[in-house]
Structures are given as C-alpha cells and as structure tokens.
Amino acid sequence: MNYIKKYTLIVLTLIESTQQLHGSFNVTVLGTGYVGLVSGTCLAQIGHNVICADIDQDKINRISQGEIPIYETDLSDLVTQNMKKNRLHFSSNIPESIEKSDIIMIAVNTPSKENGQADLAALESAIASIAKHINNYKLIVIKSTVPIGTSNQIKILLDSLEITKSSFDLISNPEFLREGIALYDCLHPDRIVIGSTNKKATKIIKKLYKNLPEKTPIVVTDPTTSEAIKYASNTFLALKISFMNELANLCDATGAHASTIAYAMGLDKRISPEFLKPGPGFGGSCFPKDSFALVHMAKEHNVPFLTVQAALQANDFQKTVPLTKLKSLIGNLAGKKIAILGLAFKSNTDDVRYSPAIAIICALQQEGATIQTYDPQAMANMKKLYPQISYCSDSYEALTGVHAAIFLTDWSEFSALDLKKAGKLMFAKTVVDCRNILTPIDLIENGFEYQTIGNGGTKNNFFSYYFCPDLISRNVYR
Ligand code: UGA
Numbered sequence: 001m002n003y004i005k006k007y008t009l010i011v012l013t014l015i016e017s018t019q020q021l022h023g024s025f026n027v028t029v030l031g032t033g034y035v036g037l038v039s040g041t042c043l044a045q046i047g048h049n050v051i052c053a054d055i056d057q058d059k060i061n062r063i064s065q066g067e068i069p070i071y072e073t074d075l076s077d078l079v080t081q082n083m084k085k086n087r088l089h090f091s092s093n094i095p096e097s098i099e100k101s102d103i104i105m106i107a108v109n110t111p112s113k114e115n116g117q118a119d120l121a122a123l124e125s126a127i128a129s130i131a132k133h134i135n136n137y138k139l140i141v142i143k144s145t146v147p148i149g150t151s152n153q154i155k156i157l158l159d160s161l162e163i164t165k166s167s168f169d170l171i172s173n174p175e176f177l178r179e180g181i182a183l184y185d186c187l188h189p190d191r192i193v194i195g196s197t198n199k200k201a202t203k204i205i206k207k208l209y210k211n212l213p214e215k216t217p218i219v220v221t222d223p224t225t226s227e228a229i230k231y232a233s234n235t236f237l238a239l240k241i242s243f244m245n246e247l248a249n250l251c252d253a254t255g256a257h258a259s260t261i262a263y264a265m266g267l268d269k270r271i272s273p274e275f276l277k278p279g280p281g282f283g284g285s286c287f288p289k290d291s292f293a294l295v296h297m298a299k300e301h302n303v304p305f306l307t308v309q310a311a312l313q314a315n316d317f318q319k320t321v322p323l324t325k326l327k328s329l330i331g332n333l334a335g336k337k338i339a340i341l342g343l344a345f346k347s348n349t350d351d352v353r354y355s356p357a358i359a360i361i362c363a364l365q366q367e368g369a370t371i372q373t374y375d376p377q378a379m380a381n382m383k384k385l386y387p388q389i390s391y392c393s394d395s396y397e398a399l400t401g402v403h404a405a406i407f408l409t410d411w412s413e414f415s416a417l418d419l420k421k422a423g424k425l426m427f428a429k430t431v432v433d434c435r436n437i438l439t440p441i442d443l444i445e446n447g448f449e450y451q452t453i454g455n456g457g458t459k460n461n462f463f464s465y466y467f468c469p470d471l472i473s474r475n476v477y478r
Helices: 002-020 034-045 058-062 075-084 094-099 122-133 152-159 184-185 199-208 225-252 257-264 285-301 308-319 321-330 356-366 377-385 395-400 419-425 440-447 462-473
Strands: 026-030 049-053 088-091 103-106 138-142 166-171 192-195 218-221 337-341 370-374 404-407 430-433 449-452
Touching: 026 094, 026 152, 034 049, 034 075, 034 088, 034 103, 034 184, 049 094, 058 088, 075 088, 075 152, 075 184, 088 094, 094 122, 103 122, 103 199, 122 138, 122 152, 138 199, 152 166, 152 225, 166 192, 166 199, 166 225, 192 199, 192 225, 218 225, 225 257, 225 285, 285 308, 285 404, 321 356, 321 404, 321 430, 321 449, 337 356, 337 395, 356 370, 356 377, 370 377, 370 395, 395 419, 440 449
Parallel strands: 026 049, 026 103, 049 088, 103 138, 138 166, 192 218, 337 370, 337 404, 404 430, 430 449
Antiparallel strands: none
16 A cells, blocks of 8 residues: 555556646536545646546535545545646536536446445436536536436437527546545546547547546447446445355365465466455455346346356355454353454445444444444544444554454555553454454464454464465465
C-alpha cells in the first residue's frame, strides 16, 4: 500500500506537469458518493474543470469545507489541492451545474431493492434534471452501475422529450475502482470501457481520458455490452472468491493449505494470482449488490445463472465460518468476551456495507457473548448499526481480557501486532485469523491456540510449523 501511495503521488506530480499540453473540458459529476467524488477529483487532477454536484446541500457544504465523507487514501489532500487550483468545485445547484458543463457524468447510487433489482430512482431523477436544464450540446456519461439495457432505455426516453436530438449524446462508461486504492485505480485503469455508438461522443470521451499517465487499453462497444462488462467483471471476481472460500473450507477439513494452492494456481496465467485469498466472505456495496442484480436480470430473461447464485449462497455460508471455528476452539460462547478486529468489509476503507462483521456481531450477540471491537477507520459507521457494543481506541485495548479474538480484515497494523504483548493482555490466547495475516510460527511460539481459513490451526499445523519459513522466503505466503 505504501508503495502504491508513493507511486500514486509521483504520478500525480507528472500529470500536473503534462496536463497543460492538452485541452480540458467542463465536467459536472452528478452524485458525490464514493464513485462520483473519486472520479470528479481524478478528472480535476488530470486538468479538467469539474463540478461535483449533489442534491444533498449539507453534504456539499461539508465537502466544500474539507470534510470528506468517506475514508479513501489521499482523497482529502487531492480534493483540497484541486479546489485551491480552482479546478474542482462542489455545488448543490443542479440546474446551474448542468448548464455550465460540456460533459455530465452520472455517478448516483443504484442500490439493491429487496428482490435484488437495482433501484434506479436517483438515476431517473438525474436524467429528468438534465432534460429540463440542457442548454447546449452535452455528452451524458453513465458511470453508475446500471442494469444491462438501461442506457438504451434512457436514450429512447430522452429522444421522446422535447429536446433537440442533436443537443446530446449518451454513452456508458463504467468504473472499476476498488475502495481503499480508488485514486490509484482511477489514474491507472486496466482498461477503459466505452459504450457508444456515436463517433463524436467516442472522440470526446477518449479525449477526456487522454491525460492519464499511461496508455490504457480502450474497449469501445455498444452501451448494452458496456453495462454487461461491469456486471461480468464484478460477479466473476465474486465467483472466484467464493470458489476460493469453499476450497479453503475443504482444505481445513483435509489438512491442505489454501495459500499454497492459491499461489500455485495463480502461476497459471489463465487464472492469475489476484482475488484468490480466502476470507470471511466478500462484502462491500458492489459484489453483493451486482451479483443480486445479475441474478435478478437473468431471472427476468428466463436465463439460468446458477454460478453467480451459488457464489452468493457460498458467501452467506462463509460468513458463518468464523463463529464455527471460534466455537471449535472455546466451546459455548455465552458469557464470553470476544474481540473483533476489523469492522469494515475489507481493510483501508471505512465502509461497512455488507461487511461480514455485521453478521458475525449479530450471531455473537445471539449466543450471549460480549463484544469488544476495534477498526482503524470504520468504528463510526458500525456504531450506527450496533451502538451498544464496545469500541476501543486500539487493537490492544480491544484484546484486553478477552477469551478469543477474531481478525476480520487485513489492516497492516493487525499483522504487525506484538503477539507477546497481546497474549499477556488476553484472558485466553485464542485467535481466529480469517485473513491469514498472522504468522503461524509466531502464534505457536507465543502459546496461542488458533484457527485460520484454509491454512489450518494449532492442532493440524505441523506443516506450517516446519515448512513455513521456507515458503515465506519463497514468497509463497503473500
Ligand atoms: C469491487 C471491484 O474490485 C472494483 O473493480 C469495482 O469497481 C467495485 O467493486 C465497484 O463495483 O464499485 P470493492 O468492492 O471496493 O471493488 O472491493 P474489492 O477489493 O474488490 O473487494 C471486494 C470483497 O472481496 C471484499 O470483501 C474483500 O475482502 C473480498 N476479497 C477480495 C476476498 O475475500 N479475497 C480476495 O482475494 C479479494
């Protein structure tokens, strides 16, 4: 992460020095959620004049005063820098923001309805505002993740309204950024996907990204395929993780080692080593939401999509695994004090949406356990869901007096814990390491009883104990 951070900053400086060479656009990004805020800031950084607009006046006021509503590496600094350079503005005046722009990027939320269908209310309202306030040619870019076919439907709707057909083009341009390293992903995309059937629109959007520091593969396709690429990418990754989680569970039943398997599988270029880390189940706003939405779309079209359905089912099961392992170590949980380290759905974010921690806290409470938690960024968000549990100021405080600790995310400060110190603070030295971040030898040598996901535990870990140093030096455990 430090490497990525340093690299990002160097690249940002390079971009600064080259951006004067190319023309800039006036861009309005509608929606200042995670995607809108990051995309708007990156576009400002590569030289465009950007207004990030949102109907939430309070949110806009707070961001304008430097209060960034999400935790994202470097985002706060970059927002401030670009505001000072007068390239990044925040506004709740939607009509004015639309009128002032050449390009309108829609990045509003498309949350899941109860049946898995995407809720397009915010998108429809954004389109209605654009239709009302369009004053000259605009390129409308749909950045939000929308059901396959949405761009075409919106185009038909806009065409039917009383606006000159030549005064807009509408394209799809999905995002592929990961929370926690979103700025890096935004500035170094693996690919740019453009769903456009219009030459002028394609030329404009390509020019918008021209100042990116590296030559990026660009896929130009029709809007429907572009929308499908987004779902395909996210759900395929979700599937890959669920596969790895099920394999890890089988490893635990048989004594095989999931990390070594993942490493060996990943050496095959057709598989790639990414997204093969087993864990407590995937979360976040995207994989669960997009998997539900894809299954829903498939049902609507009478097309079976059993693989993604299975990935979701496997994910539900996976969230129960940490507690099963905990019980295998300490038995009945009633009256026991348990530490949970990591509350967000992954490290380097404060986002708790669909976090495995939610299900685990709920189950621990039902079993009568007392909970002490710590997360470097996500405690304020989790407090809104679970105000009664105990939130500590650091990992050591959370570990004090507990019968066991569950590690749910791989923050570097968790893997760097002093296990000797931690062991002295705990009532019993028991750990469930759901991200394989602690070194088995350190745990064994400090007298811990532990379980991992896919890499054994104290009782069946002779392999790790005797062979791990060699594997570590060969980078097998990464
Ligand atoms: C995901 C995609 O990776 C992005 O490309 C996409 O743009 C984004 O969704 C979106 O649609 O907006 P994100 O949800 O931020 O990004 O998080 P990921 O890093 O992809 O992780 C998703 C979940 O998978 C997390 O719960 C994480 O812990 C889990 N995971 C990931 C594993 O359990 N094992 C792995 O090896 C990798």
